[in-house]
Amino acid sequence: MSTAIAAAHTLAASGPNQTIMSGALLLAIPVAMLGGLVSFFSPCVLPLVPGYLSYVTGVTGQDLQEARRGRMVAGAGLFVLGFTAIFVPAGIFFGALGESLREHQSTITNVLGALMILLGIFFMGLMPWLNQREFRFHRKPAAGLVGAPVLGALFAVGWTPCIGPTLASVNLLALDGGNPQRGAVLGVAYCLGLGIPFIVAAVAFRKALGAFSWVKKHYVWVMRVGGVMMIATGLLLVTGVWDSIVQDMQVWTNRYNVGI
Template sequence: MLPVLPVLFMTGGAGAEPSRRRPFLIVAGLALSFTFVTLLGTLALAALHLPGDVLRWAGLTVLVVLGVAMMFPRVQDLLERPFVRLGRKSVPGQRGAFVLGLALGTVYVPCAGPVLAAITVAGATRTIGASTVALTVAFAVGTAIPLLFFALAGHRVAERVKAFRDRQRRVRFVSGLVVIALAVALTFNITDVLQRAVPDYTAGLNQALGADRLGGGNLQQCRPSDDLQDCGTTPRTAGISRWLNTPGGKPPALQGKVVLYDFWAYSCINCQRAIPHVEAWYQRYHDAGLEIVGVHTPEYAFEQVPANVADSVARQHISYPVAIDNDYATWNAFGNQSWPAEYLSDATGQVRHVSVGEGDYDGTESLIRDLLTAAQPAQTLPPRTDLPDTTPANPLQTPEIYLGSSRGGSEDVTRHGEWTATEEYLAAGKGASLTLDYNAATVYLDVGGTGTVTATAGGVTRSFAVSGTPDIHPVVQTPTPNQGTVTLTLSPGLQAYSFTFG
């Protein structure tokens, strides 16, 4: 909420006529539009075939207009005229405060953080249930309380400080400037730097809550562990639009088998590092009673295209069955929350183990062998697999950086030249380049389109061609982790989605 606090403080007491209702109207408008956009924005935009960030841009435009109106009475008069004809009071008065709150709410949506993950799933499934509504309303009400405090504080200052009372015109002018400054800061993601500069004192709480939410329905009691657990009945795969690597494109027969459900997305580097281990288990233990189901749930829009998934399955030499879960139906049935994630069930259909993220492949393989032996005690299992674990162990490694407007960006990435920002990616224009500060052994760029990427790091320059559907490409590769800077030049038309690291 940091970026909107100055606006709430300055505008809480900056009305054309002092009013105790003004702070409440601003915060009420913010909470209402925030709730609407998070709950229904995705569905409404999809139904109208509009870009995903149109509401945000509309809110930013309204903020600029209202800021100008606060600064210049003539603009205020123009905004008032339609309401005067209807016999109502002016926009910058009581109703102006509510409209300001509505505009703030549309640009406040990205501040929801972890709440948006639940809302995204609801939007992807096109179903919004009571729990989703309750979550969004609870967040809106909870965040409105401290926001109202700042708006009331600004109003009390305007009431009690003589300088504010005597210089209302100047106060409104400065308040308008603050509103416009917020719109500009949000447009260029300047506020991200401020938000990242504040210590994440809620991280521990979020992680604890995330662990409590791990798994859905009967899997809620299942936590990542080195031992087999009794986690409940395995949910059924649901909403699968297409099966790959199965006879006739039909679901595989799972009854009586040990089954590993692997949730993945094909451009996810963490998933790509885990896939060789999953494929090795399939090759080694399929004849001994193991079945693997790769549940492909998309993270980006381009990952929803079945042909793109099929192409990636072939490139990564995946031979086990893959289920395309574009509507998140199976994802929701398992209560899953991350890529990659694995759910191991025994031959009786009970989930016995959950693994989130990369690593601990030896431990997972031991549990697979235990369940196969329990299912068929008389059989002799083949030798264990022997693949290197390439999970990064660098505690200072740079985290994944998304480049689209819907999930922010990073102060570690500097743009040069012409770029067009969309919700999911940056589209390169004339003279487009990116400079990235990183700490890793390998830097990957998730990029699509047709063109050339030129990478310069440590005095070494290399170029590689990009064509076809988006996928990750290594732009820096060193034997050991290190701090460095890489500059990437992209051909016009290429689409940069994210940086990941290894």
Template sequence: MNDISIFFALIGGVLSFFSPCVFPLLPAYITHLTGGKIENAKMQVNRTKLYSRSIGFIIGFSLVFIALGASASFIGQILMDYRVLVMQLAGLLIIIFGLQMAGLLNFKFFMKEKRIQAEYPSKNIFGSVLLGMAFASGWSPCVGLALSSILLLASSSDTLGQGVFLLGAYSLGMAVPFFIITIVISYSLKTMRKINKYLSKLAFLNGIIMVGLGFLVLSGQLQKISAWLSAYSLFSL
């Protein structure tokens, strides 16, 4: 597995969390996870529940994302004889998805939501895992575009394990800020209001990064850069 692919997957996960489709909904997810409520611009939650159920939620969406990565890699292995074509098609689609995320394209069918809503608060960590799986299974549009880009990258990977590792990195990219920001805003929502101001800029940045990734995959430069980095690492040892 090359470092540059992992970097793109990790950054894609971080920026997916800070997307306009996910980040503003964080207080609702937290209250749903813990059974807490918001009063006077402050969250009233049980912090023990918050920590354990946030971890459960992270496990839930990570399981689904990694399973999707394994599936994409498996399909890619079946189409190994058409590897160059798969990579070119993946690169082209990643570029289109990136332009959509950056707001430079406006294909409405990309923005259709398939969001699964849970009607009742989770009562234990198992319920939180299920809620995380529901979130991952019914992602909102901007997460879907970033995730699809990483899945396309996974489909062009050399092995099944590499695809799983890529989506593991993507999940980690979402998990770390989710856990940190969840704890921070449970004390004060002011931080969330400040971050909200920059969400459109982060979405644009996410799109530009994905466009860059798409061009690297389409041109075959991603593999060349990865090979160069691997050779440099061996030489530096």
């Protein structure tokens, strides 16, 4: 029996399950999702949500509130797939880069922690001499469902400087993990945090407008929460507490895998 358990544990440790259930990833996934959520509610994304929904559904003005829910959800979903196709490969790239630098993992963790702290300070608006900017595309894809994924991809590229601090924090975690698969999972988690609110807004557009108005009045707190999240993660990395938590979670996940 013990031999069978050991064999099962070895198989789990060598397969995709180890990537998904690793302590480092379990700890980083909620951070990545929260980063995507903060990006959605940032001042450079939230005000444009009605415009994006209008464009990807091909419905404008007051008619947007009366548009068929199915068409709204389809347009929002295709838009989300568009930026996911850009952000996930980025996560894979940073994961692969971290894997190639694994022998310097301790130094990399400290440097990435310091960078994440700086990103948090920047996101909170405490570096007024730096401006959040975006690239502009003068040619837009065709309006409607056909152009929705293309617009999503353009959003990913064009607005990366604006949502850069939160996106960079996720990619830094992928780099620290040193695994392309983990980078892909974190990229998906970030896109879920950013994309689910788009879908929710499409499903309940009228109610979402009311919620957006409340958030707009409290932008400062949205930015502060996002900044504190990044600073806290950076401090955990620099002080080594992150690794300690990861080790404890790894013990738990190993027990889980053996139990399976």
